[in-house]
Amino acid sequence: MLCDNCKKREAKIKIKEIGPDHKIVVLNLCEECAEKKGILIKQQISPLEKLQELLTKTKKIDLICPNCGLSFTDFKKRGRFGCSQCYQTFRSEIERIIASIHGARSHTGKRPREGEKPQSQRIKMMRLREELKRALEREEYERAAEIRDQLKKLVNNE
Amino acid sequence: MNRLPIKELPWLSATGPYSTIVISSRVRIARNLKAFKFDAKLTDKEAENLLALIADVLKTSTEGEYFDFSLLNPIEIQSLLESHLISPDFATSKKKRGLFLLKSGNCAIMINEEDHLRIQALVSGFDFEGSFEVANRIEELLDSQLELAFDETFGYLTSCPTNVGTGLRVSAFLHLPGLVLTKEIEKVLRGAMTIGLAVRGVFGEGSDIRGNLFQISNQITLGSSEAEIIETLKRPTEQIIQYELKARDSLSKHAPIELEDKIFRALAILKSARLLTSIEATNLLSAVRLGVEMGLIKDYSLALINRLMILLRPANLQLYLGRSLTPNDRDIERAKLFQRMLRDGG
Numbered sequence: 001m002l003c004d005n006c007k008k009r010e011a012k013i014k015i016k017e018i019g020p021d022h023k024i025v026v027l028n029l030c031e032e033c034a035e036k037k038g039i040l041i042k043q044q045i046s047p048l049e050k051l052q053e054l055l056t057k058t059k060k061i062d063l064i065c066p067n068c069g070l071s072f073t074d075f076k077k078r079g080r081f082g083c084s085q086c087y088q089t090f091r092s093e094i095e096r097i098i099a100s101i102h103g104a105r106s107h108t109g110k111r112p113r114e115g116e117k118p119q120s121q122r123i124k125m126m127r128l129r130e131e132l133k134r135a136l137e138r139e140e141y142e143r144a145a146e147i148r149d150q151l152k153k154l155v156n157n158e
Numbered sequence: 159m160n161r162l163p164i165k166e167l168p169w170l171s172a173t174g175p176y177s178t179i180v181i182s183s184r185v186r187i188a189r190n191l192k193a194f195k196f197d198a199k200l201t202d203k204e205a206e207n208l209l210a211l212i213a214d215v216l217k218t219s220t221e222g223e224y225f226d227f228s229l230l231n232p233i234e235i236q237s238l239l240e241s242h243l244i245s246p247d248f249a250t251s252k253k254k255r256g257l258f259l260l261k262s263g264n265c266a267i268m269i270n271e272e273d274h275l276r277i278q279a280l281v282s283g284f285d286f287e288g289s290f291e292v293a294n295r296i297e298e299l300l301d302s303q304l305e306l307a308f309d310e311t312f313g314y315l316t317s318c319p320t321n322v323g324t325g326l327r328v329s330a331f332l333h334l335p336g337l338v339l340t341k342e343i344e345k346v347l348r349g350a351m352t353i354g355l356a357v358r359g360v361f362g363e364g365s366d367i368r369g370n371l372f373q374i375s376n377q378i379t380l381g382s383s384e385a386e387i388i389e390t391l392k393r394p395t396e397q398i399i400q401y402e403l404k405a406r407d408s409l410s411k412h413a414p415i416e417l418e419d420k421i422f423r424a425l426a427i428l429k430s431a432r433l434l435t436s437i438e439a440t441n442l443l444s445a446v447r448l449g450v451e452m453g454l455i456k457d458y459s460l461a462l463i464n465r466l467m468i469l470l471r472p473a474n475l476q477l478y479l480g481r482s483l484t485p486n487d488r489d490i491e492r493a494k495l496f497q498r499m500l501r502d503g504g
Contacts, residue, residue, distance in 0.1 A: 046356060047320035047377050068199040080272075082199035084192055084307035084315045087322075098312065098319050104381020107313025109324040112306050114298075129383070148310075 003030035005037075047101050051079050054097045065089040108133045111155065125154055166263045167241060167280075170468060172460035174283020178451035179399050181331045181371075181464065182280050184242075185289040187297050188316050188325035189275040190307040196317040197253070197272055205254040205270050212269050213256060215303050220296070221261040228254065233482065236473035242280060242331075244268055265292050272317045273325070275300065284395065286328050286388045294384075313380060323380030328391050332398065335370040335448045336405030339417075346401050350374055350394050369440040369467070374398070406452060421449035429500045434493040439470045458500070466499060 003011045004027050011028035018024060029037070045053070055076050063072040070082030072090055081087065087094065099105045108129045114122060128151050135144040169182040190196060194208050213224045227235065239249040243266040244257060251271075258267040268276040277300075279292035300306075307315040313323040321327075337343040347357045356375050359368065376391050409417045424445035428434070447463045449455035469478055470492055476482050479491060 048318075051318070051320055068195045070199060074198075078198065079319070080198045080317050081196055081315075081319070083195040084190060084309075086196075087309055087312055087315050094319060098322060098380065101320055102323065102378050102380035104323075104378075106311045107309075107323045107380060109313060109326070109383045109387075111313075112301050112308050126383075133381075152310075 001028055003033050004028050005033040006030060009033075048079075050101050051097070054100060055079055058093065058097065061093065063090060063093070106132075106136065121154060125151060128154070167468075168262065168264045169242070169280040169282050170461060170464035171282045172464055174281060174285045174288070176284040176399055177282055177460060179333055179402050180284035180395070181333055182242075182282055183285045183289045184281075184329045184331065185279045185286065185293045186327040186329075187275075187277040187293050188273040188321045188327075189277070189297065189300070189314060190273050190316060191275075192305045192307045194274060196274075197270070198317065200270075202254055208274060209254060209256045209269055212267075212275065212300070212304070213258060215300060216258045216267065219299055219303065223259050223261070225257045225259065227256055233473045233476055237471075237477050240471035240474050241468055243278075245271060245276070247271065248276075260296070262292075265296055267296065273321070284330065284399065286330075286392055290328070290384065290388060320377075321379050324382070324384055324387060326379055326384055326387050327375055328388055329373050329375035330391070330395050332372045332374065332395075332402075333370055333444065333447060333451070334372055334398070334402050335444055336402045336409060337398075338370045339409060340405045342401065342405060346398055347372070347374075350398070353390075353394065354378060355391065355394060368437060369444040371440075371444070406448075410452065418449075418454060421445050421454055425449065425455065425500070428496045431493045431496070433489045434470075434496060435489055436470055436472060436492065439492055439496065440467070443467055443470070462499065466496070469495065 001011045003009050009030035009032060011030055013029045013031065013034045015027050015029065015034075016024050017027055058076060060076070061072050064070070065082055065086045066089065067085035068082035070086055072093065075081060075086070075090065081090075095105070111125075114125070128147055132144055132147040132151070135141075135147060169184075172181075174180070174183070191208070191211075194200065194204060200208070209226070216222065217224060225238075230238075235244075235249050238244045238257065239246060243259065245268065248255065248257075248268050248271045253270055255268070255270040258269065260266070264281055265277065265279045268278070277293045277296050279289045279296075281289045281292065309315055314325045316322050316325055334343060334346075337346055350357050354377060356373075356377050358373055359371065374391070374395060376387050379387070382390070424442040428439070428442050428446060431438075443463065443466060446455065446458075447460070447467075450458055450460055450463055468474055472485075472488055475488055475492055475495065478495075483491060
């Protein structure tokens, strides 16, 4: 049976509503339309559950972190890294995982040793980071790279 | 050493904004040192070095007390958990670990939790910015003397990829009896969940909500700035506060006698019972708290109610009385404590 609302997708939920003439109306809805009407609330899974789900789907690879000895298989099992260098070692594998947990690819918050910089520089960096975020959202990667360079310059210019 | 800093815990003071609904605001910042391996690969020896290093930096640059967990007994550790100063995982961990508690009492730094550093600030009432300021000050202090694990793209690196980026978790500890009594709580909390926030009962597991106490927090740590994360939690919290106020208003309009009966009956039991389990005391205290919050009970301060909420917990009770007690003795002593505190007004 097709959904009474969109008439496109398969109806999976049957609801009874009181119609405008005070009569009971039976509606057959698909999940999407039920959600739009606020009847069905999608169960949100926590980032940790999401991580576990993603890890079970991740392919096995033979990679070991040279710094701490953690293998990618260990990471797949426990979902914990062994050291900061693991992020570098497994970068191409974990980029996608991190992006789908957080819905974002890169950090836009504070950075180390920011407190020591003069106020004007901190404000400038904050603006640049906001711009960077917007550029990434618009998928303007060249512009994003430019902003990142400017940011790096500011960071290293201590 | 007085290992029970309850009297000095500022988050119990009920002096912050909207303390009649928001008991406290908490900020947690996760950080790791670049030079040390993460928890999964850290040896005991390395953990000891890590503890010594961080404790030393904190001791020399700020005022506070360091607790080496190998020197604390299980009741003392449990008491820190009951006072919201450490996490459940940290309490049960077998690793070398330590806690630095700032003299001001509003910031506790767990060393060698899942991350090397878990800086937590706890302030009274609805005040995420105030809480962030406290934790951020400590973070900057540590950052100026230690090299933190940071990546240009991923931000601050954490043991678990769910905390990467800002390492920031912001949460509010809420008392929502109005929404529970009007049966609107589920709707409101679900609303918060659909926008990606985590909601849970503070005491008890799953749907077993005790004392009408809830915690709401952000889950995503990467891609938003610290200020934006605070903002994503601030608006829904404001909304929940408004809903709770409305619910309380509606209760006092439509069922004033029933409401007062619930409150004063709870007070009578707490004042007169000879045996009180911690579950019963927590639930009754919620009703009395509501009475104080709505101005129906004027003899007690909210600070006293907050203090009782923490003191009634098993380990805190034993430390407060200075001796270890069997569960049955605890129920007797808890009842005596309530009689005394509610008679004297603290």
